[in-house]
Amino acid sequence: MIRRYFSFIAGVLLCTASPAATINTTMSVNATGAFGVTITATGTASLTSIGSGQFTATLSSTPDSSGNLTAAFTITLTNGDKINGTLTIPPSVLTGSGTGKATITGGAGAYAGATGSFPSLSGTGSVSTTGLTVTFTGAGTIITGGSGGGGATGPVISQVGDAAAYTNNVAPGSIFFIKGSGLAPSGLTQFSPPRPTVSPSSNVKITFTPAAGGAGTDAYIWYLYDQSGTSQIAGILPSTVTPGNYNVTVTNGTASAPFPTQVVANKLTLFTQDSSGSGLTSLQGFISASRVDLNRLTNGTLSDGTTYSPAHPGQPVIAYGTGLGAFAPADNDPSKALFDYRNSLTIQAIVGGMTIPVDYAGLAGYPGEDQINFTLPDNVPTGCAVTLQFSVNGNLTPPTSISIAPDKNATACVVPGYTTAQLQKLDQGGTITSGGFSFSQFSITDPSFGTIKSNGISGGFFQLSAFQLSSAAQGSVSFIQSGTCTVTQSTFTGGATSGGKLTYLDAGNVTVTGPSGSSLNNTALTKTSNLYSLSSTEGISIPGQATFSLPAGSYTINGAGGNDIGAFTANITIGPPFTLTGSLPATVVRSSGLTLNWTGGNASDLVVIGGGTSTRTGTGTNAVTTSTQFTCLTTAGQRTFTVPASILNQIPATTGNDTGSLSVSSGPIATFTAPLKAGGSIDSGSLTSFTGTGASPKYQ
DSSP: OOOOOOOOOOOBOOOOSSOOEEEEEEEEEEEEEEOSSEEEEEEEEEETTTEEEEEEEEEESSOOTTSOEEEEEEEEETTSOEEEEEEEEOHHHHTSEEEEEEEEEEEEGGGTTOEEEEEEEEEEEEEOSSEEEEEEEEEEEEEESOOOOSGGGOOEEEEEEETTTOOBOBOTTSEEEEEEESOSOSEEEEOOSSOOSBOTTTOOEEEEEETTSOOOEEOEEEEEEEETTEEEEEEEOOTTSOSEEEEEEEEESEEOOOEEEEEOSOOOEEOBTTSSSSSBBOEEEEEETTEEEEEOSBOEEOTTSOEEEOBOTTOEEEEEEEOSOOOGGGSSOGGGOOOBGGGTSOEEEEETTEEEEEEEEEEOSSTTOEEEEEEOOTTOOOEEEEEEEEEETTEEOOOEEEEEOSSTTOSBOOOTTOOHHHHHHHHTTOOEEEEEEEEEEEEEEETTTEEEEEEEEEEEEEEEOGGGGGGTTTTOOEEEEETTEEEEEEEEETTBOSOOOOEEEOOOOEEEEOOTTSOOSSEEOEEETTEEEEEEEESSOOTTOOOOOOOSEEEEEEEOOOSSBOOEEEEEEEOSOOEESSOOOSEEOGGGOEEEEEEOSOTTOEEEEEEEEEEEESOGGGOEEEEEEEEEEEEGGGOEEEEOHHHHTTSOOOOTTOOOEEEEEEEOEEEOOOBBTTSSBOSEEEEEEEEEEEEOOEEO
16 A cells, blocks of 8 residues: 655744734835845835834845745834734845745734734845845734634634645645634544534534635535644645635634635645655655555665665656645545546656656545656656656646666665765664855956955854755756766756755854954854854945955854854865966857866865856746756866866857856865754864856857
């Protein structure tokens, strides 16, 4: 019997002591901000049914692991009351448009202890040389005071989404979840098919009512959960619910306020092995009629007897998800839950950018669960975090990852920087904890400003599991090694990589001290979500940014210690300036190879030569960007290197007004260690420094 791996995320809402009131409102914000280590944005805000006022926010200039900027904001209303929260802004908003979200975390006056959520904020923005502008608007809920329980205050919904990737919008016939407060009686109650639409013991029910009016439809209840501060429900949306805009309510003694939700015809999302919605997919490799292996990094067996292994070229595999669409007979009857959607939908697998036909795409013999069978080609890209998506009528699933061994006989996948023993440790439930800090100095020629020098110091500590290896694999989907050069092809969808989220660790306050002329003397790095950074720009003044240089000499990183990492010290010596002979070319002729010469630097310093091109198709969340990059390594003492034509010919030529990238940098690598507060030390720690130059040439 096929073992299925899916579960549902639990949401935690803050609780307060006073009686609660729920306000359904639409928030609109217009703000501007100046660049710096942090970005302070100010502007105006309005909330329907509440009022208007002044908006202030502090954004980090360092994105999170998904590329989003986060901000703590305050809206000061005209009557003096305040609403506090956190805002997540995707990079697409800053260069055009996109969708962000906000969480209410407190306030003052009438909003002391407030909670709430704005799950979908439509935003637009622009970036100039001095700062940014951004506007966003969207509906949400603010809960003032209140314990967050049921009873007199009633249930409150904060999010409705699919039960695999945990994103907004739901498809008929799919498994969905509702997060909030007071949604269910205390404890956990689960239901097997045939599932009720009303809980027999508590009369809890979930209703989808058309926003335009009409009769509501009650969903099948999968489970009710309310304990340890988490209140959540999961269900199956009946296939009779047609696509459109709906108001969702939960009745638990009293009915919740309506929560706006969109029902879409199809929305496939994939279950992942750690139930995070990202990282390693819940996928099985076909070994024989009596054996299918769970997809992991190496060969082995779990404590319950489940066998696992990486996928292999030429092997049939099975992925699991939810949301292929309506099929009413199977909504609540396992005996009818076998149905192939390929007759009505165009479905393809996309593995590492390679499009693969599917052998079956339909119900998995269980209500709400879908499975997709396909066979990996012999020339499929390989690695430990190969991007996996599916295209359903041209709409792409959120990216996840799959582990694929380099050949049919290999017992482990391969990813640069990790040994087989480390991969086995991850498969056995262990983690790898690493730390790293980098000094960088790049000279960039900009037509508007001339030559400017960008200085940066950044780093932190992270913990990695087997399921989230794609976070550290740099979106790697294909590695082609030739000598000291590597070609890497990565596929990005809607600005995302193959998923994967690192757990960043708290190291307390971190400071840096440098030689005379650096202006760094026990200077604190800015800490944002346990990531540390400091930046400066020479040749142009950026308000709010630090001022420092990175001359040759000795640098020391000192960490005071925090909740996860103990006190540590790391040292590195930056050598004489690394100088490229001449300038980088405006055009790279791929068939001729590329020879570069330089002077300076320590003889043993690493030299990294990198570049490539990207192609983009589609728009919005369905935009697909395929990036092909090369990296060649040598040492500064060699004074010259030729990137061979065999490497450059694998880089697609630029077309039209598109440009590629090319950079050369060099510097030393030092190691360090740091204690873990939980005991032991980090598995690895590195300190690097790279000085170099970059350009945007054409590739032909």
